Structures are given as structure tokens and as C-alpha cells.
Amino acid sequence: MKDIRSVELEKYSGDDYERVAFRVFHNKAGRNYCICITADEMDEIILDDLMTQYELNCTNDHCGEETVIDGKTVCIAEFETQRDTLPDLQRIMNFASVVGREIVDFDIDGNYLLCVRTGDAVFTQDGRLVKVPVYSVREDLASGMLSFCERYPDKEFTAEIGKIIESQFLPEDVNFRAVLLQGFRAILILEHKGEITGFVYGFRERKCLRLDKGKNLLTIVRGYPRG
Amino acid sequence: MKNIKSAELPKYSGEEYEQVAFRVYHDKKRRKYCVCLTADNMDKSVLDMLTGQYHIESPEIRKTMKDGRLVSAAELVTERDTLADLERILNIASAVGREIEVINVCGLDILCVKTGETTFKLDNGKETTVPVYGIRRDEYAGMLGFNERYPEIPFTANIGEKISAMPLPHVCNYRAVLIQLYRACLILEYKGVTQALNYGFDSPKCLGVLKDRKKIMTHLLGYGNEPEFGGDDK
Numbered sequence: 001m002k003d004i005r006s007v008e009l010e011k012y013s014g015d016d017y018e019r020v021a022f023r024v025f026h027n028k029a030g031r032n033y034c035i036c037i038t039a040d041e042m043d044e045i046i047l048d049d050l051m052t053q054y055e056l057n058c059t060n061d062h063c064g065e066e067t068v069i070d071g072k073t074v075c076i077a078e079f080e081t082q083r084d085t086l087p088d089l090q091r092i093m094n095f096a097s098v099v100g101r102e103i104v105d106f107d108i109d110g111n112y113l114l115c116v117r118t119g120d121a122v123f124t125q126d127g128r129l130v131k132v133p134v135y136s137v138r139e140d141l142a143s144g145m146l147s148f149c150e151r152y153p154d155k156e157f158t159a160e161i162g163k164i165i166e167s168q169f170l171p172e173d174v175n176f177r178a179v180l181l182q183g184f185r186a187i188l189i190l191e192h193k194g195e196i197t198g199f200v201y202g203f204r205e206r207k208c209l210r211l212d213k214g215k216n217l218l219t220i221v222r223g224y225p226r227g
Numbered sequence: 228m229k230n231i232k233s234a235e236l237p238k239y240s241g242e243e244y245e246q247v248a249f250r251v252y253h254d255k256k257r258r259k260y261c262v263c264l265t266a267d268n269m270d271k272s273v274l275d276m277l278t279g280q281y282h283i284e285s286p287e288i289r290k291t292m293k294d295g296r297l298v299s300a301a302e303l304v305t306e307r308d309t310l311a312d313l314e315r316i317l318n319i320a321s322a323v324g325r326e327i328e329v330i331n332v333c334g335l336d337i338l339c340v341k342t343g344e345t346t347f348k349l350d351n352g353k354e355t356t357v358p359v360y361g362i363r364r365d366e367y368a369g370m371l372g373f374n375e376r377y378p379e380i381p382f383t384a385n386i387g388e389k390i391s392a393m394p395l396p397h398v399c400n401y402r403a404v405l406i407q408l409y410r411a412c413l414i415l416e417y418k419g420v421t422q423a424l425n426y427g428f429d430s431p432k433c434l435g436v437l438k439d440r441k442k443i444m445t446h447l448l449g450y451g452n453e454p455e456f457g458g459d460d461k
Contacts, residue, residue, distance in 0.1 A: 021247050022310050086249045087374045090317045094370075097310055142408055143376040145318070149311040152367035185451030202451065223449040224408045225427070 001103045003040045006096065007069070009061070009078065022096050026084060033092045034080040036062060037099065042075040046105045049114050054095040054144040055082055094147035101148050106135055106178060108189065108196055111218055113139045113180070116148045119158040121179045121188075123166040132188075134158045136181040137221055154181050157203050161186050164201050168208045182223045187212070228274075228327045230267045233320060234293065234300060251320050253308060260305040260316045264323070265291070269299035273329050276338050277322070281315040281369035282306050318372035325373045330360060330403060332414055333421050333440035335454055337405065337447060338364045340373045343383040345404055347390035349397040357413070359383045359404040362447060378428050379406050386411050390424070392432045405447055412437070412446055423447075 006023035016029040024035045042064040051057060058064070062078040069076075079095065081088035102117035115135035122131045136154045140146035161179055165188055175191040180198075187198040198217040200210045212220050219225050233250040243256045251262045269288045278285050286301040293300075303319055305312035326341040339360035346356045361379045365371040386404055390413060395401070400416040412423040423437040425446055437443045444453040 021253070021313055026248070086317065086321055086323075087372070089248055090314070090321060090372050090374065093310065093314050093317060097314070142378070143372075143374060145371045145374070145376065147311070147314050147370055149314065149368070149370070151370065183449055183451040220450050223452070224410065226409055 001039045004098050005038050006099050007036050009036050031084045032081045036078040038074040038076045054091040091144040097148040118154045121162040123162040132176045132178050134179040180221050228266045231322050232265050233323050234263045234265050236263050258308045262320050263302045265298045265300045276329050280366050281319050315369040321372040321374050342379045345387035347387045348394045350394045351397040357401050357403050362407045382428050389426050
């Protein structure tokens with residue numbers, strides 16, 4: 001989901017709505033908070049994951065359909081919280097930080113991880129230049145406390161990870177998919193003969209620390225064991 | 228820090244301030260967000276950790292009378308008024324009504340919210356009770372609030388039963404249980420050395436004993452978020 005913007009719906013100028021901040025509105029009649037966003041496309045899986053993580057629902061007015069704004073066709077969705085408590089406001093503010101960012105649902109063996117793109121990693125492999133996207137993992141199904149704002153050391157790690165990868169041994173004949181950032185670890189995800197492997201690099205150590213597959217790989221990219 | 232409440236300062240009724248929500252105000256002139264918190268007794272080290280984690284200017288703690296009681300008060304102010312600043316101060320504001328503590332494990336301060344207490348059996352037939360905390364350390368981003376985080380509440384309720392499945396030696400000093408999502412560590416000291424017993428939310432008994440401080444930190448803070456103790460990542 002790219003080119004994400006927040007928009008003000010006409011109804012927000014009515015008496016039932018009061019602006020909180022950053023185009024998040026308090027629906028005084030409905031006793032919840034809401035925000036309307038547009039994007040180039042709205043995949044159902046990513047919308048569902050975002051709504052689950054931040055405990056939001058799509059309103060009946062807009063739920064991912066196409067519309068034309070300023071002569072450009074975009075997808076539009078209005079999200080609302082369940083109630084108007086402080087946790088509801090925190091969640092919708094965290095969600096509001098998707099504006100201006102590129103959000104993906106990164107698939108590892110059918111497990112989808114909410115991520116925000118932080119840039120690209122470029123490195124040489126067998127004499128050819130490889131470029132893969134770098135994503136910072138923002139999965140937080142337990143509470144929706146993580147936002148899409150910049151998180152240290154994502155920016156620094158994104159800038160350096162290509163050089164760190166290049167300086168280490170990498171297997172040949174593999175499909176490089178992406179680099180996932182989780183805390184002070186970067187995991188280069190690659191695919192070989194249908195099997196997914198993660199090369200785990202340390203920000204402080206500036207080297208490859210281990211290889212992980214399967215459940216261990218999921219644990220390391222999520223940061224913690226889940227379930 | 229107990230009995231945390233938010234308070235309205237007289238200046239907030241002035242034109243320069245506009246309430247965002249839940250007693251968090253926008254200082255329109257200085258372009259910052261602010262909230263005033265009171266507590267029974269504000270510990271400077273806890274407050275410093277809070278302000279550091281949430282990118283808040285270090286506040287002054289004042290003693291004041293509120294509802295006939297002497298309490299500590301501090302006004303917390305963000306660096307700027309960006310969305311990230313607002314998120315952070317709302318996260319701090321969620322400390323209202325909760326008990327916040329800094330627990331020192333292996334020399335590292337860990338910001339926590341108390342979720343309850345748990346009682347378990349020892350090998351001499353007696354029982355002991357320790358506090359249970361949810362970990363909220365996120366020193367570089369301040370993205371964690373103090374709201375309940377699943378599965379802390381059910382985990383707090385059943386961790387005593389898991390620990391009691393194998394009665395523990397009475398000679399140890401049991402300090403606390405720290406929860407990090409689906410893992411809980413019972414922190415204990417034996418002959419001055421800190422150890423941790425590792426429990427899983429989905430597992431009925433202890434998953435292992437952690438003696439190495441780096442491994443303890445991995446379990447408490449997540450993979451790759453451990454402080455630099457030296458040594459290899461294994």
C-alpha cells in the first residue's frame with residue numbers, strides 16, 4: 001500500500017465531529033475516533049491485518065473502493081475505533097502514522113508480517129548488482145502499540161546493511177526477497193529451491209550471526225516467540 | 228510510581244493551550260504537547276526512564292496538595308508537536324491509574340507496569356508471593372504504552388500454577404515475574420547471582436533455567452535488543 005494520504009470527509013465539518021489532531025476526528029455521536037485515508041491500492045489482506053492490529057473497523061461509507069480525487073483514481077477507506085477510550089485514541093494515532101509511508105504484508109511461508117518500507121539494500125553477488133527492499137517489522141497483534149514512525153536504528157541500519165551483506169559469504173543460485181529489520185537485527189530473507197532461509201545480521205556486530213529457518217526464523221523476525 | 232493521575236494546570240485554560248484529549252494539551256505557541264501527572268511519590272529514576280524513553284524533556288518534580296493529600300507532580304512536555312510526539316505523550320498518559328516501576332535485572336533497568344501478584348509453592352511446603360510486571364522497555368522509540376497487552380492478564384493469573392508444578396528451592400530469593408508477550412521469567416537470586424526461570428504462556432511448566440545475563444536479556448527484551456555485554460550471539 002503506497003501513496004497513503006489522509007483526507008477530510010465532508011461530514012467531519014458537521015457538529016457530530018471534532019478534530020483531535022492529524023486528521024483524526026472524534027465522532028461525538030458515535031463515541032469513537034475515525035480517520036479516512038486513500039492509497040494507490042488497498043489489498044484485503046493488508047487492510048484486515050491493519051484493522052486487527054489496531055482494533056479498527058471500516059465504516060459503511062468507505063471500505064477500500066475506488067474513487068477519483070483531484071483527477072486521480074485512488075482507493076479510499078474510513079476507519080473507526082470501537083470506542084473513544086485512551087487506548088482507542090492511541091491505536092488510531094498509531095495507525096495514522098501510515099500516512100506517507102509504504103506498508104506491506106510480508107509473507108513468510110503463509111505467515112503475514114505487517115512491515116513499513118525503510119528503503120533498499122544494494123549489494124554485489126557473483127558480480128551482479130542485487131537490490132532488495134528493506135522493511136521494518138511492525139507486527140504487534142498483542143496490543144497495537146507499535147506505530148509506523150521511524151524507529152532507531154532502522155534508518156542507520158537500512159543505509160549500512162548492503163555493505164554488511166556484501167562483506168559476508170552468501171550462497172549462490174538463490175532468490176533474494178527482502179531484508180527485514182527487527183530491533184538491532186536485520187534478516188536477509190532468501191529462497192532456495194522453495195525453502196525460505198534468513199541470514200541474521202547484527203547492527204552492532206556488523207556481521208552475519210546465524211541462519212534461521214521455519215519457526216526459529218519467524219521468532220527472530222517477530223522479535224519474540226508468539227503462541 | 229503509584230496512584231498516578233493526570234491533573235489540569237491553571238495555565239491550560241489560557242488561549243495558548245488546546246486540549247487534544249485525556250488531559251493532554253497542545254501548547255500552540257511553543258508547538259509541543261504536554262500533560263501533568265501526579266503520583267503518591269515520584270521516584271526520580273522512574274521519571275527519568277519515562278522521560279528518556281518517550282523523548283520528553285526532563286521535568287522538575289514538585290510537591291503539591293491535591294484533594295487534601297501531599298502528592299508529587301511533574302509536567303511532561305514533548306520535544307515538538309509531530310504525530311510521533313503525540314503518540315509518545317499519549318503512551319505516557321496511559322500510565323494514569325497504573326503502577327509503574329523500574330526493575331533492575333543484571334544491572335539493567337527495565338521499565339515495567341505491574342499486572343498483579345502471584346503465589347507459588349516452595350520445596351519446604353511454604354508459599355511465597357512476588358509481584359508480576361509487564362515489560363515496557365522500548366528505549367529508542369517509546370512506542371509502548373501502559374495499556375494491557377495480551378496475554379498479560381491471563382498469564383498473570385496462571386503463572387503461579389505453572390511455577391508450582393515443580394516446587395522451587397526455598398533457599399533462593401524470589402524477586403518478581405517479568406512478562407514479555409508469551410514468555411514470563413521468574414527472576415531469582417541465589418548466592419548473589421541472578422537467574423531466571425523461563426515459562427511459556429502455552430506451556431504448563433518451566434521451559435528452562437537461564438543463568439547467562441545475555442540470555443536472560445534476550446528473553447526479557449527480545450532478540451537483538453539486548454544491551455552490549457560482549458561475547459558472541461549463539
